[in-house]
Amino acid sequence: xxxxxxxxxxxxxxxxxxxxxxxxxxxxxxxxxxxxxxxxxxxxxxxxxxxxxxxxxxxxxxxxxxxxxxxxxxxxxxxxxxxxxxxxxxxxxxxxxxxxxxxxxxxxxxxxxxxxxxxxxxxxxxxxxxxxxxxxxxxxxxxxxxxxxxxxxxxxxxxxxxxxxxxxxxxxxxxxxxxxxxxxxxxxxxxxxxxxxxxxxxxxxxxxxxxxxxxxxxxxxxxxxxxxxxxxxxxxxxxxxxxxxxxxxxxxxxxxxxxxxxxxxxxxxxxxxxxxxxxxxxxxxxxxxxxxxxxxxxxxxxxxxxxxxxxxxxxxxxxxxxxxxxxxxxxxxxxxxxxxxxxxxxxxxxxxxxxxxxxxxxxxxxxxxxxxxxxxxxxxxxxxxxxxxxxxxxxxxxxxxxxxxxxxxx
Amino acid sequence: xxxxxxxxxxxxxxxxxxxxxxxxxxxxxxxxxxxxxxxxxxxxxxxxxxxxxxxxxxxxxxxxxxxxxxxxxxxxxxxxxxxxxxxxxxxxxxxxxxxxxxxxxxxxxxxxxxxxxxxxxxxxxxxxxxxxxxxxxxxxxxxxxxxx
Numbered sequence: 001x002x003x004x005x006x007x008x009x010x011x012x013x014x015x016x017x018x019x020x021x022x023x024x025x026x027x028x029x030x031x032x033x034x035x036x037x038x039x040x041x042x043x044x045x046x047x048x049x050x051x052x053x054x055x056x057x058x059x060x061x062x063x064x065x066x067x068x069x070x071x072x073x074x075x076x077x078x079x080x081x082x083x084x085x086x087x088x089x090x091x092x093x094x095x096x097x098x099x100x101x102x103x104x105x106x107x108x109x110x111x112x113x114x115x116x117x118x119x120x121x122x123x124x125x126x127x128x129x130x131x132x133x134x135x136x137x138x139x140x141x142x143x144x145x146x147x148x149x150x151x152x153x154x155x156x157x158x159x160x161x162x163x164x165x166x167x168x169x170x171x172x173x174x175x176x177x178x179x180x181x182x183x184x185x186x187x188x189x190x191x192x193x194x195x196x197x198x199x200x201x202x203x204x205x206x207x208x209x210x211x212x213x214x215x216x217x218x219x220x221x222x223x224x225x226x227x228x229x230x231x232x233x234x235x236x237x238x239x240x241x242x243x244x245x246x247x248x249x250x251x252x253x254x255x256x257x258x259x260x261x262x263x264x265x266x267x268x269x270x271x272x273x274x275x276x277x278x279x280x281x282x283x284x285x286x287x288x289x290x291x292x293x294x295x296x297x298x299x300x301x302x303x304x305x306x307x308x309x310x311x312x313x314x315x316x317x318x319x320x321x322x323x324x325x326x327x328x329x330x331x332x333x334x335x336x337x338x339x340x341x342x343x344x345x346x347x348x349x350x351x352x353x354x355x356x357x358x359x360x361x362x363x364x365x366x367x368x369x370x371x372x373x374x375x376x377x378x379x380x381x382x383x384x385x386x387x388x389x390x391x392x393x394x395x396x397x398x399x400x401x402x403x404x405x406x407x408x409x410x
Numbered sequence: 411x412x413x414x415x416x417x418x419x420x421x422x423x424x425x426x427x428x429x430x431x432x433x434x435x436x437x438x439x440x441x442x443x444x445x446x447x448x449x450x451x452x453x454x455x456x457x458x459x460x461x462x463x464x465x466x467x468x469x470x471x472x473x474x475x476x477x478x479x480x481x482x483x484x485x486x487x488x489x490x491x492x493x494x495x496x497x498x499x500x501x502x503x504x505x506x507x508x509x510x511x512x513x514x515x516x517x518x519x520x521x522x523x524x525x526x527x528x529x530x531x532x533x534x535x536x537x538x539x540x541x542x543x544x545x546x547x548x549x550x551x552x553x554x555x556x557x558x
Binding site: 020347348349350353354357365366370373379380408409 | 413414417418423426451452453473474475476477535538541
């Protein structure tokens with residue numbers, strides 16, 4: 001039984017736009033996803049009726065704002081099946097801040113000259129740079145899982161790398177290759193030797209159903225704007241015992257139990273990780289996005305996006321045969337709807353510029369994964385990435401536009 | 411596709427497909443500088459052979475999009491055999507051509523720029539301005555560090 005996704009498209013106001021006189025064909029969901037009307041309306045409603053600072057106030061609208069903000073935390077917890085519920089979810093400003101929180105909150109307490117962590121060659125800079133910054137201060141070792149020639153994590157020396165390490169942090173789905181990594185298997189092998197497991201869920205949580213307990217991981221970082229929510233908010237889920245091993249990363253209002261001129265005492269609960277006024281309207285939008293995704297069902301959306309990716313892979317083989325190379329797995333086995341390509345003789349920026357004139361939004365560049373680009377001898381790729389609102393017609397326009405770009409520069 | 415024709419003029423595509431003055435010069439006696447576009451990974455190296463105040467030879471290596479590579483090629487053609495002060499003057503004029511703000515100033519004399527004027531359309535595509543300017547900034551860097 002196939003689902004009709006046409007009503008989903010009509011939920012997205014931006015899809016009614018024209019660019020350069022053409023229908024907007026949005027194929028950049030790995031960078032950020034388009035926003036449904038219900039998410040925009042939820043945030044409008046918040047600002048029109050309930051806006052107040054959360055926590056501590058006793059008047060009605062502040063109670064409403066607090067209930068909406070804390071309700072969003074509960075919705076996020078149940079969306080990823082957090083075993084400990086909302087108390088295990090901490091809001092951040094996005095996936096990047098989430099990694100900074102873990103690196104500085106957990107890493108600063110546990111890492112030093114005689115310790116090591118494991119990352120991979122396919123990580124986004126958000127899961128590399130915070131660790132590099134911390135290493136400059138503490139001098140620990142960073143080991144890297146390699147990527148194979150067929151665009152998978154090379155697990156052949158995983159046990160060796162894990163030996164003596166205290167944490168492994170890796171992506172669930174590569175934002176460049178589309179590779180879906182074997183999260184549960186890596187987590188199991190890491191836990192067998194007492195290594196903490198952190199997952200970059202920026203793509204994974206946005207495109208797959210996620211059950212953190214079934215994956216057997218200790219923490220996951222993700223952001224709302226890649227899952228049809230607003231920019232400016234993300235979250236970390238971590239197991240209760242992992243939070244207990246972490247120190248606050250940012251100080252300020254809201255995160256304290258007591259402050260005097262002698263010093264401060266952090267809040268006893270996870271509020272100690274949320275300094276300052278949080279992004280409240282964004283949390284409301286985040287919850288609305290989760291309701292929207294859940295209304296369709298993450299498995300349904302995943303299947304839809306994978307069907308589109310399979311069709312795109314088939315049809316891309318028609319464009320410039322022998323010169324167009326897919327930088328990622330060629331089959332849909334353990335693969336998501338992120339497709340990077342390299343067209344011999346035509347620079348990604350030029351391709352993207354011509355595609356823009358056809359109304360097609362794709363991303364040229366290194367996708368914040370420079371070590372991965374280097375691994376494959378590239379400085380940039382063109383990345384096509386699907387969201388729930390894409391259709392076969394979008395692929396038709398993409399193929400025509402790519403053919404035109406190739407003809408122009410060859 | 412009017413906008414695209416403005417950007418990808420035939421002269422630009424020609425310089426992209428058949429870049430002038432590609433290659434390296436031995437350093438020393440030549441001087442060189444390397445320029446990066448950190449956002450897109452483009453990279454150029456500019457080699458300059460100075461004979462007194464004259465750029466007697468110039469070569470370029472690197473990778474990048476059609477705009478950055480064509481601009482580099484056009485630049486070498488424009489400054490080869492000319493004085494460094496001529497090169498600085500062209501750099502200033504080219505940067506004015508690539509400026510989006512419309513603060514009043516002397517209008518750019520396109521005729522003075524010769525073939526380089528073909529890059530005029532780039533200014534309609536703000537994301538690509540940095541591509542067009544990369545080689546020029548790198549030349550600037552090479553000349554500035556030259557022991558004079």
